[in-house]
Amino acid sequence: MSGKIWVVVQHRDGKLHRGSREAIAAGQALAAEIGSAVEAVILGSGVESLAGELAGFAIESVRVLEHALLAEYTPGGYVAALAPLVRSHAPAFVISPHTYQAADFLPRLAQAADGALVPEAIGFLRVEGELQWKRPVLGGKLHARVRVKGEGVIFVSIQSGAFSADSAKVGSAPIQREAPALDGSQLMREVLGFERATTDQVDLTKADIIVAVGRGVGGADKLGPVEELARLIGGEIAASRPVIDSGWLPRDRQVGSSGQTVAPKLYLALGISGAIQHLVGMKGSSVIAAVNKDATAPIFKIATYGCVGDLHEIVPALSQVLRERAG
Amino acid sequence: MKIAVCVKQVPDPEARLRVNREGTWIDEDEVPFVLNESDEYAVEEGLRLAESTGGEVVAFSLGPDRTREAVRKVLALGAARAVVLTDPAFQGGDAMATGRALAAAIRKEGVDLVLAGSQSGDQGFAATASVIAGELGWPHAWLVMGVELEPGNATMKIKREMEGGVNESSRLSLPAVIEVQAGINHPRYASLKGIMAAKKKEIAERSPADLGLDAAKIGRAGSRLETVAVALPESGREVVWIEGDAAAMAKALIEKLQNEARVLR
Ligand SMILES: Cc1cc2nc3c(=O)[nH]c(=O)nc-3n(C[C@H](O)[C@H](O)[C@H](O)COP(=O)(O)OP(=O)(O)OC[C@H]3O[C@@H](n4cnc5c(N)ncnc54)[C@H](O)[C@@H]3O)c2cc1C
Numbered sequence: 299m300s301g302k303i304w305v306v307v308q309h310r311d312g313k314l315h316r317g318s319r320e321a322i323a324a325g326q327a328l329a330a331e332i333g334s335a336v337e338a339v340i341l342g343s344g345v346e347s348l349a350g351e352l353a354g355f356a357i358e359s360v361r362v363l364e365h366a367l368l369a370e371y372t373p374g375g376y377v378a379a380l381a382p383l384v385r386s387h388a389p390a391f392v393i394s395p396h397t398y399q400a401a402d403f404l405p406r407l408a409q410a411a412d413g414a415l416v417p418e419a420i421g422f423l424r425v426e427g428e429l430q431w432k433r434p435v436l437g438g439k440l441h442a443r444v445r446v447k448g449e450g451v452i453f454v455s456i457q458s459g460a461f462s463a464d465s466a467k468v469g470s471a472p473i474q475r476e477a478p479a480l481d482g483s484q485l486m487r488e489v490l491g492f493e494r495a496t497t498d499q500v501d502l503t504k505a506d507i508i509v510a511v512g513r514g515v516g517g518a519d520k521l522g523p524v525e526e527l528a529r530l531i532g533g534e535i536a537a538s539r540p541v542i543d544s545g546w547l548p549r550d551r552q553v554g555s556s557g558q559t560v561a562p563k564l565y566l567a568l569g570i571s572g573a574i575q576h577l578v579g580m581k582g583s584s585v586i587a588a589v590n591k592d593a594t595a596p597i598f599k600i601a602t603y604g605c606v607g608d609l610h611e612i613v614p615a616l617s618q619v620l621r622e623r624a625g
Numbered sequence: 626m627k628i629a630v631c632v633k634q635v636p637d638p639e640a641r642l643r644v645n646r647e648g649t650w651i652d653e654d655e656v657p658f659v660l661n662e663s664d665e666y667a668v669e670e671g672l673r674l675a676e677s678t679g680g681e682v683v684a685f686s687l688g689p690d691r692t693r694e695a696v697r698k699v700l701a702l703g704a705a706r707a708v709v710l711t712d713p714a715f716q717g718g719d720a721m722a723t724g725r726a727l728a729a730a731i732r733k734e735g736v737d738l739v740l741a742g743s744q745s746g747d748q749g750f751a752a753t754a755s756v757i758a759g760e761l762g763w764p765h766a767w768l769v770m771g772v773e774l775e776p777g778n779a780t781m782k783i784k785r786e787m788e789g790g791v792n793e794s795s796r797l798s799l800p801a802v803i804e805v806q807a808g809i810n811h812p813r814y815a816s817l818k819g820i821m822a823a824k825k826k827e828i829a830e831r832s833p834a835d836l837g838l839d840a841a842k843i844g845r846a847g848s849r850l851e852t853v854a855v856a857l858p859e860s861g862r863e864v865v866w867i868e869g870d871a872a873a874m875a876k877a878l879i880e881k882l883q884n885e886a887r888v889l890r
Pocket residue numbers: 437511512513514515537538539540541552553554555556557568569570571572573574575576579589590591592595607608609610638639743744768
């Protein structure tokens with residue numbers, strides 16, 4: 299196969315997003331598989347040092363798209379800067395980390411460049427010579443293999459954790475700068491500022507033990523036994539997103555991609571299915587004990603200990619054991 | 626303001642799923658279908674905006690015949706009418722093919738704003754509404770946690786979720802496509818009166834020909850992505866299963882956490 303692999307990286311506040319390194323690792327692995335080369339692409343304003351950092355990977359080159367209008371990310375800016383380049387250079391693949399930012403612009407870029415879109419890939423494989431991509435479906439309960447039909451650039455976003463950032467090979471690459479032609483009318487939205495969504499009064503990152511509940515708990519009125527368990531075991535209460543969205547617990551208790559990232563010694567997951575957006579916030583926990591009535595729930599794929607059963611029975615039983623131990 | 630809300634029916638997240646005999650998708654006959662979670666929030670946001678501007682909500686859905694149930698629910702909640710794309714030619718598409726078809730249906734209605742959920746619970750492309758925006762040539766925003774119309778209704782201030790609990794606030798001009806994130810509001814329940822009224826509301830069917838769409842550009846035929854197989858995820862680390870009734874599991878788990886994992890004193 300001809301055509302290069304472009305990796306469009308994400309950065310903020312002068313730092314590369316961790317997913318950027320994972321996407322580079324994915325690009326390198328794909329390049330080795332199909333016999334191609336990787337180019338990193340970075341958009342922004344004043345990103346010299348980040349370009350330098352990217353030049354330290356084993357890739358063919360770093361393409362820097364510099365423009366004052368790219369200082370702040372906007373979907374319009376990214377699409378307007380990238381679409382003409384993608385059209386003229388026709389890379390085989392454009393890869394980016396599957397971040398909130400990529401999900402915002404990549405579909406429109408793919409559309410503008412008349413390409414195919416493979417969102418949230420977790421790997422690729424060759425089946426009888428054909429390249430196929432794996433991606434989670436149905437909230438991660440199943441993994442699908444997809445093939446891409448037809449001609450044209452293939453846009454792929456790489457799910458967090460699917461490729462290891464540490465496996466990205468180092469090297470030395472030349473940097474080339476380009477100034478895309480942009481004007482303010484293309485940005486699609488005007489960024490006004492940033493703010494914290496929560497007050498973060500509860501710092502879950504310092505907790506040694508976290509007792510986390512998911513939608514499986516069934517309601518705010520059913521939290522009593524969980525609170526008692528947390529007290530007895532000396533842990534902080536946390537929750538998956540639906541619990542917060544339903545107003546059963548305040549938002550500063552949310553663990554996950556849009557909540558806090560925690561790494562306690564013990565994470566007790568009660569009635570949590572284990573969607574990727576939750577897992578990224580807690581998979582660094584040393585020991586994960588999961589209680590779920592569904593033995594096929596994805597949470598069991600990363601759990602140390604698994605209890606298949608009804609949390610409304612197991613939680614009081616756990617409290618009972620702890621009470622007996624305390625004497 | 627005339628507001629389009631795009632909704633989809635997905636398998637109930639609580640349902641046990643079985644892979645079909647061909648291994649290409651789940652056995653759909655065996656699962657209950659529900660309104661996609663983030664779409665429920667989009668419907669609520671649409672109804673609120675319609676109420677505050679004296680406008681109306683028109684529901685749009687692409688799916689097989691059963692999609693009418695999902696749409697009926699949206700009508701019961703307060704949408705004025707619905708447009709459904711249930712022709713087999715529309716089915717089985719990727720985000721591009723589905724977005725193209727929905728955009729054509731929306732264009733015909735002439736709306737000021739499109740709302741949709743940010744991600745579906747089945748395919749989870751998180752891209753269809755962005756494609757609708759691209760087709761219409763409108764601005765869009767993914768993962769919106771707050772909307773506020775500005776005087777004149779020509780622009781809107783939005784809050785967009787970013788990773789790690791940060792929100793971006795920004796402004797875009799209408800018409801636009803807003804992809805709503807769960808938690809933006811508290812969706813209402815349908816009243817009995819609403820359910821009764823919904824029975825009389827129009828659900829218009831549109832065919833590819835009605836929308837001037839080439840059958841080769843929509844549905845499975847118009848998709849670049851094809852699902853070859855689905856399977857249970859492979860295990861990362863091996864879980865230690867704790868067996869027995871609740872009391873026995875509790876005892877065994879605490880014992881292991883204390884003496885094996887040493888995370889409890
Ligand atoms: C952009 C984006 C960002 C997101 N950010 C986050 C985030 O930061 N954090 C987060 O958590 N999610 C986030 N989500 C949502 C995420 O995708 C999932 O929807 C969510 O994590 C699911 O929560 P859950 O596991 O509690 O609920 P469900 O997926 O509904 O799972 C409930 C589980 O409980 C089990 N159960 C039910 N009843 C019982 C019982 N009686 N006893 C035992 N088990 C029971 C069920 O078997 C099921 O596995 C985000 C989604 C998007 C699109």
